[in-house]
Amino acid sequence: MSSGSPRRGPLAFLRASLPRRYRDEIFGDLWGDHQRRLRRGRNRYLSLVRLTFDVLVASMSSRWHARHLVSPYRHDENRSGLPTHTDRSFWLADELRFATRRILRHPGQTGFSAAVLGLGVAATVLVLALVRDIVLRPLPFDAPDRLVRLREVSEGRCCYWPSFPNFRDWREQADDLFEDLAAAAPPEERPVLLVDRSVRALAGGVSRGFFSVLGVAPALGRDFLANENAPGGAVAIVSWSFWVNELGGRSLEDLVLTLGTEPFEVVGVLPQDFRFLGYGGAWQDVDLWTPLERADDLGGRTSHGYHVVGRLAEGIGLAPARAEMDRLAARLKEAHGEPTDADQVLVTSLLDDVVGPVRSSLRTLLIAAVGVLLVACMNLAASLIGQGLGRVREFGVRNALGASRAGLVRQMVMESLLVAVPACSAGLGVAWAGLALLRRQTVGVLPRLDQVGIDGVDVGLALGLALGGALAAGLLPAVMAATRFAGTAGTRSSSAGRESQILWRSFVAGQTALTLTMLVGFGLLLRSFVAAASVDLGYNPSDVLTVDLTLPDGLYQDPDLRIGFYEQALADIRALPGVREVGLTSMQPFETSAMTGTVSRLGAEERIWTAYRYVDAGYFRALGIPLVRGEEIRPSDPETPEIVLDAGLAAQLWPDGDVLGGALEWPSRVIGTVGSVREWNDERGIGTIYLHWRAFPDQLLHAYLMIRHDGSAAELAPRVRRALATIDPMVPAEPQPLFGLVQAQLSDRRVLLLVALAFASLASALAATGVYAVVAFATRRRRREAAIRLSLGAQSSEVGRTMMAQGLRPAVVGILIGLASAWPVGMALRAQLFQVALLDPAVIGGAGAFLGMVACLAAWIPARQAARVQPVSALQPE
Amino acid sequence: MAEERGVGTLERLVLMAVLRLGDEAYGQSIRDELRERVGRRVGPGTIYPTLDRLESKGLLTSRLGEPTPERGGRAKRYFAPTQDGIEELRREWREITSLAEGFEAILDPDATS
Numbered sequence: 004m005s006s007g008s009p010r011r012g013p014l015a016f017l018r019a020s021l022p023r024r025y026r027d028e029i030f031g032d033l034w035g036d037h038q039r040r041l042r043r044g045r046n047r048y049l050s051l052v053r054l055t056f057d058v059l060v061a062s063m064s065s066r067w068h069a070r071h072l073v074s075p076y077r078h079d080e081n082r083s084g085l086p087t088h089t090d091r092s093f094w095l096a097d098e099l100r101f102a103t104r105r106i107l108r109h110p111g112q113t114g115f116s117a118a119v120l121g122l123g124v125a126a127t128v129l130v131l132a133l134v135r136d137i138v139l140r141p142l143p144f145d146a147p148d149r150l151v152r153l154r155e156v157s158e159g160r161c162c163y164w165p166s167f168p169n170f171r172d173w174r175e176q177a178d179d180l181f182e183d184l185a186a187a188a189p190p191e192e193r194p195v196l197l198v199d200r201s202v203r204a205l206a207g208g209v210s211r212g213f214f215s216v217l218g219v220a221p222a223l224g225r226d227f228l229a230n231e232n233a234p235g236g237a238v239a240i241v242s243w244s245f246w247v248n249e250l251g252g253r254s255l256e257d258l259v260l261t262l263g264t265e266p267f268e269v270v271g272v273l274p275q276d277f278r279f280l281g282y283g284g285a286w287q288d289v290d291l292w293t294p295l296e297r298a299d300d301l302g303g304r305t306s307h308g309y310h311v312v313g314r315l316a317e318g319i320g321l322a323p324a325r326a327e328m329d330r331l332a333a334r335l336k337e338a339h340g341e342p343t344d345a346d347q348v349l350v351t352s353l354l355d356d357v358v359g360p361v362r363s364s365l366r367t368l369l370i371a372a373v374g375v376l377l378v379a380c381m382n383l384a385a386s387l388i389g390q391g392l393g394r395v396r397e398f399g400v401r402n403a404l405g406a407s408r409a410g411l412v413r414q415m416v417m418e419s420l421l422v423a424v425p426a427c428s429a430g431l432g433v434a435w436a437g438l439a440l441l442r443r444q445t446v447g448v449l450p451r452l453d454q455v456g457i458d459g460v461d462v463g464l465a466l467g468l469a470l471g472g473a474l475a476a477g478l479l480p481a482v483m484a485a486t487r488f489a490g491t492a493g494t495r496s497s498s499a500g501r502e503s504q505i506l507w508r509s510f511v512a513g514q515t516a517l518t519l520t521m522l523v524g525f526g527l528l529l530r531s532f533v534a535a536a537s538v539d540l541g542y543n544p545s546d547v548l549t550v551d552l553t554l555p556d557g558l559y560q561d562p563d564l565r566i567g568f569y570e571q572a573l574a575d576i577r578a579l580p581g582v583r584e585v586g587l588t589s590m591q592p593f594e595t596s597a598m599t600g601t602v603s604r605l606g607a608e609e610r611i612w613t614a615y616r617y618v619d620a621g622y623f624r625a626l627g628i629p630l631v632r633g634e635e636i637r638p639s640d641p642e643t644p645e646i647v648l649d650a651g652l653a654a655q656l657w658p659d660g661d662v663l664g665g666a667l668e669w670p671s672r673v674i675g676t677v678g679s680v681r682e683w684n685d686e687r688g689i690g691t692i693y694l695h696w697r698a699f700p701d702q703l704l705h706a707y708l709m710i711r712h713d714g715s716a717a718e719l720a721p722r723v724r725r726a727l728a729t730i731d732p733m734v735p736a737e738p739q740p741l742f743g744l745v746q747a748q749l750s751d752r753r754v755l756l757l758v759a760l761a762f763a764s765l766a767s768a769l770a771a772t773g774v775y776a777v778v779a780f781a782t783r784r785r786r787r788e789a790a791i792r793l794s795l796g797a798q799s800s801e802v803g804r805t806m807m808a809q810g811l812r813p814a815v816v817g818i819l820i821g822l823a824s825a826w827p828v829g830m831a832l833r834a835q836l837f838q839v840a841l842l843d844p845a846v847i848g849g850a851g852a853f854l855g856m857v858a859c860l861a862a863w864i865p866a867r868q869a870a871r872v873q874p875v876s877a878l879q880p881e
Numbered sequence: 882m883a884e885e886r887g888v889g890t891l892e893r894l895v896l897m898a899v900l901r902l903g904d905e906a907y908g909q910s911i912r913d914e915l916r917e918r919v920g921r922r923v924g925p926g927t928i929y930p931t932l933d934r935l936e937s938k939g940l941l942t943s944r945l946g947e948p949t950p951e952r953g954g955r956a957k958r959y960f961a962p963t964q965d966g967i968e969e970l971r972r973e974w975r976e977i978t979s980l981a982e983g984f985e986a987i988l989d990p991d992a993t994s
Contacts, residue, residue, distance in 0.1 A: 028908055060924060061924050
């Protein structure tokens with residue numbers, strides 16, 4: 004056996020972990036121990052493990068025990084206070100100690116830098132987590148990239164949900180394109196009777212093979228059998244949350260619930276993360292699913308009531324599938340002669356369909372977040388440069404006392420890295436809190452939000468961003484400060500080298516330009532938000548209670564029973580004290596898109612997209628929707644109903660204004676027009692045709708009461724609930740203030756704008772502070788120069804002016820650059836803008852003026868101080 | 882600093898061991914001595930800096946011995962107490978014995994039984 008301890012191979016690395024001073028001795032001893040163990044017949048590998056362990060322990064303990072011996076303050080040739088690193092294995096510990104001490108001496112500054120960097124990290128981590136988990140993460144289905152959604156395109160108009168007969172044809176005839184197709188009826192809220200109580204649940208229907216198309220197997224129990232998805236199949240599959248929360252997680256044996264009048268046997272429970280399309284862009288957790296094809300009538304070819312999904316056959320792409328489906332649609336249209344809207348079939352990736360609508364919003368957020376991070380780094384860099392320049396004298400002295408330039412750079416980099424650690428933890432905390440807030444505030448706006456989480460990758464990312472940001476921010480000023488000033492040893496501290504002046508001025512200009520871009524973006528978003536918030540809804544939602552009524556369909560099959568219930572409810576509630584008006588509607592005023600279709604005037608060609616609504620006259624009075632012309636809605640003959648149009652729609656259909664007494668393409672007579680009601684972000688709005696509900700009781704298993712009241716809603720609500728319970732205790736009713744619902748709707752849609760706005764305002768505020776700091780610092784540095792000029796007889800006012808002009812120059816350059824970048828900012832944000840021009844003069848002018856003022860103030864205050872200073876005091880050594 | 886002038890427990894033990902070992906006092910032998918006599922396991926990461934510290938306080942001197950073939954040419958550092966080192970031990974011994982006088986029965990039960 005060779006006697007020497009190894010100097011190459013893996014053990015050499017181990018050996019190198021020891022401080023150089025003791026490396027030979029310690030490793031020699033431990034290697035000797037290892038050899039002795041081998042001679043005593045110990046296992047070679049166990050002994051090597053022991054050796055590794057011993058070396059690591061010795062590496063730490065020797066550093067600890069040697070701490071007094073290598074103290075930088077006792078080094079013979081270097082009394083600068085900084086370690087010289089003649090023995091590099093000690094450097095990390097020493098640098099760390101030194102930087103920690105310095106940083107702890109300036110807790111305010113460190114805290115500020117860390118907070119700023121932390122916010123940047125938080126914004127970036129949060130948005131990246133959103134992008135990753137919402138946009139990029141595959142759907143939780145088997146081979147999700149082969150899943151597509153199919154919709155009908157009619158007369159070039161996109162997109163209609165398919166009708167069931169069309170779906171059935173596709174399923175039968177496109178089997179070479181798809182492994183299988185399946186349809187789902189979107190979930191509706193329905194009363195469900197459990198053993199001991201009644202709850203409201205979202206219930207949807209699925210066609211044969213729905214879950215197997217998605218590649219989802221129930222977590223418990225089984226899928227529907229083929230013979231259950233046929234008339235008579237009274238079985239249900241429930242969601243995990245419904246099973247746990249409402250069914251108490253009971254065994255599936257004999258688990259039965261009642262929908263309508265019919266008992267359904269629960270046969271399966273879906274996995275916890277199962278979600279599917281609902282109305283609108285919803286990607287939701289549905290409480291229970293029943294077999295769709297158990298119903299006899301699933302609608303005609305123009306009843307667009309189903310989501311259709313398919314699994315592309317192996318090797319079939321989207322484009323060929325689209326082309327083939329279009330040909331199939333054309334063949335079908337010709338073949339069966341029935342009227343159908345499906346001229347073409349739109350085939351899209353299911354993931355695109357779910358997340359498509361929020362992609363651009365998230366992109367805006369990402370831009371804003373990166374902006375925040377960038378500004379944070381700039382601010383940190385500015386503060387470090389400021390310190391670096393301010394520490395010229397300190398560096399000079401240290402350099403003269405023997406500290407190397409590399410040592411000074413290492414020192415500053417270490418200080419900025421030390422900022423990164425608190426920044427990272429703060430950033431993660433803020434990101435986590437932000438996500439929790441977003442979850443609570445934005446139910447239904449962002450699909451899959453419940454699946455967004457901040458995980459280990461994000462922690463790593465935050466650490467990387469914070470370290471990277473701090474390093475980037477620390478390196479430039481470190482090199483600047485150390486190389487430029489290390490030689491100037493204290494005497495000429497205020498007039499630094501020319502190169503560093505140029506660097507510094509470019510930095511000020513860059514920071515100012517970036518800030519202005521931020522401010523322009525912020526201004527555009529702010530104007531959009533104000534414009535959106537002040538949209539006139541067309542009705543007054545204050546002091547209105549709304550009651551969501553769902554009649555149990557089993558008990559209210561008879562239309563007369565429905566009419567009876569609603570009439571009784573309207574009469575009883577009208578009689579309650581404090582109620583001014585009460586009305587009934589099939590849909591809430593903000594749900595303009597729930598029931599729509601195209602319509603034309605009798606004898607006219609043009610078809611217009613409209614909403615339908617079944618109401619009574621009390622509805623308009625309760626909501627304060629004004630009657631514009633003609634008469635109020637009233638009960639009429641269902642064969643030729645009298646209808647009321649909203650004024651906007653009336654003007655579109657009857658441009659000549661001769662609307663009263665007119666008829667639509669179907670038998671009807673217009674008796675009046677009312678004010679238009681708007682959705683928030685819909686600039687044109689969609690017109691509404693109002694019919695009186697009495698003639699259409701079959702449409703009204705579900706309705707809302709609108710109650711305009713005096714006094715407090717909280718007092719009225721229980722009285723309304725009691726009044727309704729007296730009529731029929733089986734009808735669940737929960738009165739809610741309409742104002743709150745409208746606010747929730749609006750805030751839902753505004754929330755992304757709000758988040759972007761929050762980021763932008765944060766970035767702008769930080770950036771403006773940064774600009775102030777750098778300009779003020781640049782001006783303050785010239786105090787000594789001002790004092791010399793003053794003592795040589797310069798006028799105080801003139802000195803002030805010169806200094807201010809010099810301080811302002813780089814900021815002005817920055818503002819000009821920033822103004823030039825207004826156009827790209829507008830382009831990047833345009834998806835989020837609402838009623839604001841891309842180059843809004845008020846925004847751009849305002850941002851420029853604001854930043855100009857900040858810069859002036861930042862230059863003026865120190866310039867004035869310098870001009871007033873007593874020359875002697877400024878020239879005295881600090 | 883007071884701490885730099887005074888001598889810690891470990892330092893005192895090491896100093897004693899060096900005194901006992903005479904010409905054969907080097908890192909490994911000092912560690913062995915401490916393990917056998919006192920039952921203390923002192924790692925090499927602790928022993929060398931402690932020896933350095935004692936040397937920097939002027940209580941020990943060191944010299945490099947002849948390289949031993951067994952250790953691959955590495956020279957051992959041999960240690961010996963200085964006059965100050967011996968004086969330090971003597972002073973401590975006096976302090977201990979004068980304070981301990983009359984308490985032998987308690988402090989050293991083996992001696993009386």
